Amino acid sequence: MKRDIKMEAFYPYPPERVWRAVADGKAMAKWLMPNDFEPKLGHKFQFRTKPAPGFDGIVHCEVLELQEPRLLRISWRGGPIDTVLKFLLEPVQGGTKLSLEHTGFTGVKGLMISYMMSSGWKKMFRTSLPAVIKNIDRLDELPQDLKSCDPETV
Amino acid sequence: MNQITKTSRQADIDAFTAIAHPARRQILDLLAVGESSVQNLAEPFEMSRPAVSQHLRVLLDVGLVEVRRSGREQRYRLRAERLEAVYDWVAHYTRFWEEKLDNLGKYLEENE
Numbered sequence: 001m002k003r004d005i006k007m008e009a010f011y012p013y014p015p016e017r018v019w020r021a022v023a024d025g026k027a028m029a030k031w032l033m034p035n036d037f038e039p040k041l042g043h044k045f046q047f048r049t050k051p052a053p054g055f056d057g058i059v060h061c062e063v064l065e066l067q068e069p070r071l072l073r074i075s076w077r078g079g080p081i082d083t084v085l086k087f088l089l090e091p092v093q094g095g096t097k098l099s100l101e102h103t104g105f106t107g108v109k110g111l112m113i114s115y116m117m118s119s120g121w122k123k124m125f126r127t128s129l130p131a132v133i134k135n136i137d138r139l140d141e142l143p144q145d146l147k148s149c150d151p152e153t154v
Numbered sequence: 155m156n157q158i159t160k161t162s163r164q165a166d167i168d169a170f171t172a173i174a175h176p177a178r179r180q181i182l183d184l185l186a187v188g189e190s191s192v193q194n195l196a197e198p199f200e201m202s203r204p205a206v207s208q209h210l211r212v213l214l215d216v217g218l219v220e221v222r223r224s225g226r227e228q229r230y231r232l233r234a235e236r237l238e239a240v241y242d243w244v245a246h247y248t249r250f251w252e253e254k255l256d257n258l259g260k261y262l263e264e265n266e
Contacts, residue, residue: 009255031257
């Protein structure tokens with residue numbers, strides 16, 4: 001099963017203009033989620049959305065790479081996931097190609113298990129665990145993944 | 155997009171919604187211990203049997219629970235394997251980004 005998300009979108013505007021929407025906190029609040037983003041390398045910030053099962057609605061981020069008007073890379077930790085998000089802007093005929101990459105989902109199901117196990121769903125997992133384990137593609141990587149799971153987000 | 159994909163996507167959304175409700179999570183918790191009748195399920199709740207039945211209906215619709223007849227009774231059972239859809243954060247985020255990239259397009263258009 002595919003563990004990364006890769007998407008492309010085309011917008012009929014120059015990269016500079018798309019960049020102002022992609023790397024701006026107020027703009028991101030409109031099209032993505034409310035946040036306290038600042039376009040500074042190493043800046044730590046949060047996105048806030050409505051909570052879902054297994055997710056308190058807060059995404060913890062850090063600006064990892066910033067190359068105006070081309071590249072924005074941030075860490076993306078929310079619920080049990082610890083991932084990296086990348087926006088790449090390239091000028092193309094008539095506008096901008098935006099490539100989005102959301103990577104690092106490997107072992108997410110393992111984290112999900114540990115997350116749910118710690119939150120009162122123990123009984124359910126005693127019975128459903130076998131079904132879940134069947135689908136974890138890389139079980140041997142689990143201990144490492146579990147270590148990197150920030151207890152504060154769990 | 156073919157019909158099968160569409161159907162399963164719809165089901166994924168519903169599974170999230172289904173377990174978002176605390177009463178339905180409690181019902182699932184109870185069913186995780188073993189199959190049960192509506193009567194037994196309603197007992198620990200301060201809820202009428204029809205209300206519990208309604209929650210069960212939602213869980214049945216998304217396939218998290220199945221029902222079988224045992225004599226005069228309907229017995230409800232957890233289908234734990236259906237919860238996989240809920241764990242699948244990749245699928246969740248794929249839908250999420252599709253929607254957000256569309257939003258970005260609209261934002262760019264509106265803020266010309």
